[in-house]
Amino acid sequence: MADGCQAAVPAALMHIGDSWLSAWVDGELTAAERHAAAAHLDACPHCTADLAGLAKVRGLVASLPVRRSPAGLLAAAAASARLAGAVGPSAGAGTVAASDTGPLTAARPHANRATQVAAGVAVLAGFLGGAAFTLGGQPLPQERVVRVPMDAFVADHLVRTGGGPVSAPVLVNGQP
Amino acid sequence: MGTAAPPPGWGPGHDSGGAPRDPRPTWDEVAERYGTKVYNVAYRLTGNPDDAADLAQDVFVRVYRNLDRYEPGTFDGWLYRITKNLFLDQIRRRKRLRMEPLSDDEWRQPASTDPGPADVAERRTLEADLQAGIAALPADFRLAVVLCDVEGMTYEEIAATTGWPIGTVRSRIHRGRTRLRTHLVRARRTAARDTVDGEPRG
Numbered sequence: 001m002a003d004g005c006q007a008a009v010p011a012a013l014m015h016i017g018d019s020w021l022s023a024w025v026d027g028e029l030t031a032a033e034r035h036a037a038a039a040h041l042d043a044c045p046h047c048t049a050d051l052a053g054l055a056k057v058r059g060l061v062a063s064l065p066v067r068r069s070p071a072g073l074l075a076a077a078a079a080s081a082r083l084a085g086a087v088g089p090s091a092g093a094g095t096v097a098a099s100d101t102g103p104l105t106a107a108r109p110h111a112n113r114a115t116q117v118a119a120g121v122a123v124l125a126g127f128l129g130g131a132a133f134t135l136g137g138q139p140l141p142q143e144r145v146v147r148v149p150m151d152a153f154v155a156d157h158l159v160r161t162g163g164g165p166v167s168a169p170v171l172v173n174g175q176p
Numbered sequence: 177m178g179t180a181a182p183p184p185g186w187g188p189g190h191d192s193g194g195a196p197r198d199p200r201p202t203w204d205e206v207a208e209r210y211g212t213k214v215y216n217v218a219y220r221l222t223g224n225p226d227d228a229a230d231l232a233q234d235v236f237v238r239v240y241r242n243l244d245r246y247e248p249g250t251f252d253g254w255l256y257r258i259t260k261n262l263f264l265d266q267i268r269r270r271k272r273l274r275m276e277p278l279s280d281d282e283w284r285q286p287a288s289t290d291p292g293p294a295d296v297a298e299r300r301t302l303e304a305d306l307q308a309g310i311a312a313l314p315a316d317f318r319l320a321v322v323l324c325d326v327e328g329m330t331y332e333e334i335a336a337t338t339g340w341p342i343g344t345v346r347s348r349i350h351r352g353r354t355r356l357r358t359h360l361v362r363a364r365r366t367a368a369r370d371t372v373d374g375e376p377r378g
Binding site: 021 | 202203206207211212215216219220225228229232233236237240241243244302303306307310321322324325326328330331343346347349350351353354356357360
């Protein structure tokens with residue numbers, strides 16, 4: 001048991017060693033282990049204090065604020081994968097049936113196409129310029145979701161090149 | 177759900193009891209559901225925005241390229257396993273480039289020079305201390321603590337994601353937390369020594 005432990009080591013916890021304390025905090029002990037641990041804690045102020053410290057650390061980590069990515073990170077990843085030659089997920093993949101009770105929501109209709117294309121140009125320009133990931137130490141404002149018309153791009157690309165290597169698309173006024 | 181028997185999933189949540197499996201999501205669904213989560217986990221694992229962006233992007237690229245090959249299983253599990261593998265890859269690469277981790281002093285600088293309300297500064301410093309403590313942990317302890325305490329995964333889920341036996345999961349979480357606690361105690365003690373009545377000395 002831990003240094004300073006003031007009571008007998010319960011037999012049920014022998015095989016676990018000190019980490020029974022964290023397992024207690026996480027609710028990961030079996031009923032028998034929990035029973036033995038409770039009896040030990042009643043008799044051992046040292047382990048009780050230790051437990052409180054561990055619970056506190058866990059609570060602190062659990063309450064760390066959610067850090068948000070720079071805008072366009074996902075779209076830049078998709079762009080990067082395509083530049084390296086990946087065709088990417090097929091257009092119809094994973095259509096979710098209306099009756100499906102799985103954890104994912106149904107796909108939403110795409111935003112207005114002109115907006116999409118304009119956003120796509122901005123994202124790709126940002127990615128190619130390498131400016132996308134310069135960050136200070138601050139948490140970032142709410143991430144803006146940028147939608148890139150990948151399906152249209154892939155379709156265009158295949159028609160034009162017969163499936164050749166992908167180059168960065170150049171769009172003028174929304175047209176290739 | 178379909179009436180055919182589901183194909184064997186290769187996510188850790190494979191359920192022979194016939195419970196629903198996650199269908200293959202579209203890229204938009206991945207972005208919406210996992211975009212923030214992956215970056216946040218990457219940030220907590222790596223401790224800084226640049227490495228976090230690199231790691232998150234590596235994860236998304238791999239997901240993008242392999243999404244068609246995802247078999248119905250547990251999408252979370254698949255995604256976390258990718259994240260863990262790419263995190264460990266990054267650690268190995270960084271070891272060759274950088275011999276020392278960021279010092280505690282670098283992390284204790286407030287995020288901006290604007291003093292702001294005292295409690296905001298206090299919270300930022302605590303976050304910085306905590307994140308520095310996490311970043312100082314060996315990679316495996318870091319994974320254990322982040323998956324458990326940031327992502328709220330059970331020991332079983334962590335074991336499935338990492339491939340570690342449950343006993344190893346438990347002991348790495350415990351050792352990670354105890355080291356983190358020691359780090360925090362020292363950091364707070366130093367911070368207290370360096371202030372007079374709550375104001376920085378000199």
